[in-house]
Amino acid sequence: MSQDVSASAGRFDALLQVNRDLVLVLKDGVVELCSAGESEWLLESVLTGGRLDDLLPADILALVSGAVERALAAPGQVQSLQYALRPEHVPVFREAGLREPTWFDARILASADGEVFWSARDINDSKKLQRKVTNQAQRDPLTGAYNRRALMTVMEQTVAQAQRYDWVCSVMIIDIDDFSRINDQHGWDAGDQLLQQIVTGIHKLKRTADFLARYGDDQLVLFLPETNHEQGVAAGERVRRLIAEMEMPYPTGDIACTASVGVSGLLGLEDGAAAMLKRAEENLFVARSSGGNRVEGESL
Ligand SMILES: Nc1nc2c(ncn2[C@@H]2O[C@H](COP(=O)(O)OP(=O)(O)OP(=O)(O)O)[C@@H](O)[C@H]2O)c(=O)[nH]1
Structure with missing residues (x-):
């Protein structure tokens, strides 16, 4: 025993x-x-x-x-x-x-x-791996900005919260003017680097709560919680100026560009994330058709 x-x-x-x-x-x-x-x-x-x-x-x-x-x-x-x-x-x-x-x-x-x-x-x-995978699934691999899917999730949540508590928020779409010309003149890699530099610049400029995402080829979205339309347009102007003043040294010559910006602000309880983006796109269209390097907001 x-x-x-x-x-x-x-x-x-x-x-x-x-x-x-x-x-x-x-x-x-x-x-x-x-x-x-x-x-x-x-x-x-x-x-x-x-x-x-x-x-x-x-x-x-x-x-x-x-x-x-x-x-x-x-x-x-x-x-x-x-x-x-x-x-x-x-x-x-x-x-x-x-x-x-x-x-x-x-x-x-x-x-x-x-x-x-x-x-x-x-x-x-x-x-850690799980966090990295989740993080990668939410990011644009080229610029490190959030992707469209992550943007929609955050926007929908924040807009719903803003409507519930009667807060404000606004959004801007930033479109680089003549981006395909930069690709054609200097090569795709130059276009890539320019996008990265613009994202880095906006990250430094934006407030912590603002949400930056790559929305399309040469389009970024900056979503601004607790920011009314007027402040959103002013923020759009700061982004426009930042891009216009940016110069990127490159072997084929210094590269400069401009951007057009369309802004929209939350309009009450009937509004939503997709509708805000649609209006920002319409305002962007006006900015681009007026010659680019412009910020256009809602005509309220
Ligand atoms: N360098 C680079 N180019 C890209 C990337 N994705 C898409 N593109 C290119 O970006 C260009 C976007 O073209 P458009 O949408 O016509 O934009 P644009 O030339 O600025 O024209 P406007 O917006 O009308 O001023 C296309 O030539 C795409 O091939 C990318 O990840 N890197």
């Missing part, structure tokens, strides 16, 4: 040694056993003997305690949860120099006599 016990204890230790995840065994909220797995930042001695209440920040404690209670109520059934630990709340993270939150995927299981087994896997890398 005692041989069986020591054999199973040996197996248990061996399993912990080969296991990559952080493993805890808890009894009455106290960590009885801790195996750090691959968590290099973790000092097992800090956790062992510690109370869960003292080890976790309040919001995570509430989350974890809920899962522990569910596990205790249903012994043998695995409970899963994900949580992020922030360095400002976890001294060992701070000491290890971590600045970003660390995400964990945890599985919690209780035995019939009230012992809680908790295994937590560091999923930061897959979270």
Whole structure:
């Protein structure tokens, strides 16, 4: 019998040694056993003997305690949860120099006599990848500005919010005049670089809340929350001037260009993102047909 016990204890230790995840065994909220797995930042001695209440920040404690209670109520059934630990709340993270939150995927299981087994896997890398993929799906690969799909999502949400709370917002479409001529004269790569330079310039000029997207080949949209039509036209004028004053050195000669801008502002409860963009396009058409290098707003 005692041989069986020591054999199973040996197996248990061996399993912990080969296991990559952080493993805890808890009894009455106290960590009885801790195996750090691959968590290099973790000092097992800090956790062992510690109370869960003292080890976790309040919001995570509430989350974890809920899962522990569910596990205790249903012994043998695995409970899963994900949580992020922030360095400002976890001294060992701070000491290890971590600045970003660390995400964990945890599985919690209780035995019939009230012992809680908790295994937590560091999923930061897959979270980062997930964020990158989501980010890439929302961006124009050439300029790094948001794409049309991301613009529509943000505009629709913000317009609905503005209508609900009686706020204002406006939008501008920026179209580079004679862009195909620049491509023809200097090459496609020059056109690419010019687009990138314009996007960088607008990013520096715009307010943090403004949303910049590539809308078409040589068209950008700048969506301006909490900005009325008049302010939107003034912002359009700043963008027009920025582009007109820009000069891009290039092997085939310095490249300069101008842009036409069409602006529209939110018009009450019947309006919407698509309708605002349609009016901005109509105003852009007027700006272009009047010779370009112009800003045209609503004729209210
Ligand atoms: N360099 C570059 N050119 C592009 C890209 N995508 C589309 N184009 C080109 O951009 C040009 C856009 O042409 P148009 O829409 O007629 O624009 P435009 O020449 O400025 O004409 P107006 O808008 O009427 O002033 C076309 O020649 C496209 O082939 C891109 O990613 N990079």
